[in-house]
Amino acid sequence: MPVFLNSRDADFAPRFAALLEMKREDAPEVDDIVAGIIADVRKRGDAAVIELTERFDRLSLTPATLAFSPEEIAAAIDEVPAAERDALELAAERIRAYHVRQRPEDARWTDPEGATLGWRWTPVSAAGLYVPGGLASYPSSVLMNAIPAAVAGVERLVMCAPTPGGRVNPLVLLAAHLSGVETVYRIGGAQAVAALAYGTATIAPVDKITGPGNAYVAAAKRRVFGKVGIDMIAGPSEILVIADADNDPDWIAVDLLSQAEHDESAQSILITDDEGFGRAVAAAVDKRLETLERRAIAGASWRDYGAVVTVRDLAEAAELSDRIAPEHLELCVADPEALSARITHAGAIFLGRWTPEAIGDYIGGPNHVLPTARSARFSSGLSVLDFMKRTTLAQMTPAALAAIGPAAETLARSESLEAHGLSVRARLDRLNRTAGDGEGA
Amino acid sequence: MPVFLNSRDADFAPRFAALLEMKREDAPEVDDIVAGIIADVRKRGDAAVIELTERFDRLSLTPATLAFSPEEIAAAIDEVPAAERDALELAAERIRAYHVRQRPEDARWTDPEGATLGWRWTPVSAAGLYVPGGLASYPSSVLMNAIPAAVAGVERLVMCAPTPGGRVNPLVLLAAHLSGVETVYRIGGAQAVAALAYGTATIAPVDKITGPGNAYVAAAKRRVFGKVGIDMIAGPSEILVIADADNDPDWIAVDLLSQAEHDESAQSILITDDEGFGRAVAAAVDKRLETLERRAIAGASWRDYGAVVTVRDLAEAAELSDRIAPEHLELCVADPEALSARITHAGAIFLGRWTPEAIGDYIGGPNHVLPTARSARFSSGLSVLDFMKRTTLAQMTPAALAAIGPAAETLARSESLEAHGLSVRARLDRLNRTAGDGEGA
Structure with missing residues (x-):
């Protein structure tokens, strides 16, 4: 059962505060292990990477086979069915069209004293993209990380993707190919992050590392931060839907489940100004859960972290939303524009009843790498700017x-x-x- | 004696690589102590902050005196001599005029499929600025951190500045006043960072913490990163001057010393296409060091980390500069614009013989908080964008x-x-x- 709250209830304030403070992640203590792996890769380079890949991924590599060969990539891409290739190409095209508009402008002016001032943006020279193996090996994430880098003008764009037991997701390789990735290394974990940051005889170091990963990858990114740039360290996914009673409860239910199915630690919250509608959505969630493929995961997320919050009006919904500072925010109301104007903190806003969040995960155009765990209060989704830097100028x-x-x-x-x-x-x-x-x- | 290198020498490549890899910072292991301080402030709030301030700063405070009162600030500001007040006001005005141009633009468009896409920038709600006590308590740094936040539209801007033994720098308070800081707390160290990140009964938490500090402050910022946003963790300052033989060696010498005097770990490097000019600059540095007030510090920095590199031509200078990725780069050459166009990685570029780097520290307009330790390869100086975040929109x-x-x-x-x-x-x-x-x- 998700939590049901009503802002009219006497104990609402502490219960809402508890919802905000809810800890959803068990970060295992892997920092010492990761420190050892990084030190080993710095010292022994390729040999360490190869040994660790053998141990963790049960895969025997040599320096010559660390990267996929062009022939292997071409063969894998050939396997991809036409429908999926077309969908991925359309997604790549739309993501590129959106991100091209993010390219920042240089500036130069002379002030009244005669000083010439300004700035200039330049791309990072080399970027490395981490792609997890197994279940979370998402081709859409390859597009979302690599395309902003390519649009920024990053000269050398490489990727690390572990292939446990040698298993490869051909769509991941196709996505890399479509977004301008130069080389794909079949390595993962902290050893891949260390190799990208410090380089080995085979793998040249990069300046920026982005992309999601497990606790080992996250700890390794924290450790190499400073030596190279990193993106945010993402927590479990979240969605907040603000919906009035004029929605189909089933639409809102599947929207909530589309985050819940990611991860047992994901969080889906509905805020509505109609308590009966909230109950109807909860019932629709239960009904969908009967048949959903990932019902075990989605059900656990909804049970442990789901919430249905009833408010007096939409103004109150906007206030609570800013306290949550959600990663994804759907505004399923009659005037989403007006409600959006009241919102300050959110990673991405989906306006209106016809914009399910999943559109943003794949094909809308905006990036799906977004700030989690209330960090939308101070940070933004991945963008072209993450792969560029600004030099100030004065004369x-x-x-x-x-x-x-x-x-x-x-x-x-x-x-x-x-x-x-x-x-x-x-x-x-x-x-x-x-x-x-x-x-x- | 600084290092003298010549790109024609047989051993140049390894010696230049060694210069790049030189470790200039002894980061003391304070992480455990800092973890304890943060935990204590989270648990006991004001009481912990007050006890730690008594212990580290020999200063007795109460919750009511944690912040300077308006009367104390007014009295301190009254002490500032007119010349310094005027200089600070001019600096504030010029820094504001530069940073106002950094305000990013929102975007909104409809694509051929009828999807409306875009983004919107909003300010962080609350920011906390850390200002070190003692020698490094620089009013210019207050302006450089606070003005971008104010220009971004940050609603609540507060500052923490330790006052060991109760000693206050009136210029720091004036700078805070000029840049729109609302409250100044007389606390410092990891306890101040913890109070800003987690809040106490007296100090409301902020969303973003910026500003320089010692090893304890740096470790605390790393630890609270994620709970709040932080700026880069700055290392010791650096300058690279590229100068041809048509410069006055003494001008270049004082430019090099203006970084060296910051810190024994600072680094000043000259790259020139004329070996004799390089020797003349080194001689001029030695002469200036005879009388410089901070000759102990500047002399140690120049001796331990200084370098004079002779190159074949300016194209080679630009290549080496990009490998160094300097925080500050002076181009003291006949055509600085042409040379600047060859440079990709630098925090700030100062063009031409009439633009000493110190102008950028105080009054030029661009920010003086810049990426150190080669991080200009992937990051930028502090800007208005550091106090804003972007929400993507899709309908x-x-x-x-x-x-x-x-x-x-x-x-x-x-x-x-x-x-x-x-x-x-x-x-x-x-x-x-x-x-x-x-x-x-």
Whole structure:
């Protein structure tokens, strides 16, 4: 049974607070193991990666077979049925069209003092994408990670995907191919992250590592952060649906289940202004759970973390939504635009009754890598900007330095940083001497 | 003696690689202590913060005196001499004018299928700025952290600044006042970071923490990352100057020293296409070091980490610069624009002979919080974007869902995520039934 809350109830405040604080993840303590694996890969390179792959993935590799060969990739891609290939191509095209609009603009201007200021964006030179093996090996995630990197202009884009027992998902290789991945290494775990960060004889190091993974991968990403850039470390998925009584309860039920089926730790919450509708949705969830393929997972998630919250009105729904700061937010109401304007913290908003969240997972265009665990309060989904960085630019003229340099000297003195002041003063003295010589500045 | 390298030498490649790999920071192992402090503040709130402040800063506070009162701030600001106030105001104005241009734009469009897509930027609700006590208590850093937050539209902006023995830097309080900081808490260390992240009875929690600090502060920021957002964890400062022989060696010498004086672990590197000029700069550094106030610090930095690299030409200088990926890069050459176009990785570029890096520390306009330790390969200086986040938006029409929904269903099936497909199918079935009824979609 999910939790049923009503904002009119006397104990609503503490119960809602408890919902927010609910801990959904058992992070196993793997940090020491991961530290050992990283040290081993730094020391022994390919040999360590090969040994660890043999141990964890039951797969014998050599330096020459660490990466898939072009022939292996072509053969795997040939296996993909036409319908799936077409769907993946359409998804890639739509994701690319959305992300191309995220390319940031450079700027350059001259201020009244004559200083030229601005900035310039450039891509990261090399990025590595981690793709989990097994159940969570999603071709859609390959597109969502690799396409923003390709759009950013990343020169070298590689991928690590473990193939336990040698099993490969051909759709993952097709997705890599469609999104411009250069090389796919059949390695995983902390050893793959270490190889990407520090490099081996066979695998050149990258500057940025993104992509989901298990606890070992997450711990390894935390450890190499600083040596390379990483994306957010994602927690279990979440959806919040705000729905009025004019929805089909079954539509909302399948929307809630589409997150719940990801993971027993996923969380699906409905906020509605009609308590009876909330009960109808819960009943529809139970009915769908009778036949759903992943009913064991989805049922556990809904039972342990699901919630149905009844509120007085949609304004209250927006307030509660901002406290939840959901990863995914569906607004299944008559005027989704107006409700959306009241929302500040959400990873992605799906407006209106005809926009199920699953559209955003695959084909809408926006990224599906989004901030979880209330981190939408301070962070954003993956974007082209994650694969670029900004260099600031400044150029003084002698006149500009004469205008603003003295203030810099004053501040340097107040911070007891004499050489800072001298670097300005040496130049201003030359200007003064030149002016004294009657030559002007 | 700094290192002297010449790219023509047989052993240049390994010696330059060694320069890149040089470890300049002794990170003391404070993680366990910091974990204990955070746990204590989470458990006992104000009481823990007050006890720790008494122990580490020899300062007795009560919940009522944790923050400076408006009267205390006004009195401190009154102490600031007019010249310093004017300089700080000019700096604040110029930094604001630069950062206002960084405000990102929202986007919204409708694609050929009828799907409306876009994104929206919103500010973080509350941000906390950490300002170190003692020597490194820089008013300029207050401006550089707080103004981007204020420009982003952060609603609640607070600051923590330890005041060991009760000593306050009035300029720091003036800088806070000028940049829109609401409350200044006289606490520091890991306890301040914990209070900002988790909140106490007196200190409301924030969503994002930025600002420099010692090893305890850095370890605490790493630990609270995820609960709140943090900025980069900065290492010791660095400057790379690329200079031809047409510069005054003394100007370049003071530029190099303006980083060296920050910290014994700072690093100053000169790359020049004229070996004799390199020697002249080194001689000028030695001469300046005879009288510099912070000669002990600057001398140690130059001796242990300084380098003078002679290259064949400026194209080679640009290549080496990209391998260094410097925090600060000065281009003291005849055509800085052309050289700048060859550079991909740098936190900030200062163009031409009249733009000493110190201008950027105080008054140029761009931010002085910049990526260190080669992280300019994948990250950027602090900006307005660090205090904002992006929500993606998607809205389907029935026709748009009919056009792209089937591909989402296909992909959901290929990932064995049935409910994802059902959430699309339930809606498409309604459309088909409606169409069958002759009502159209």
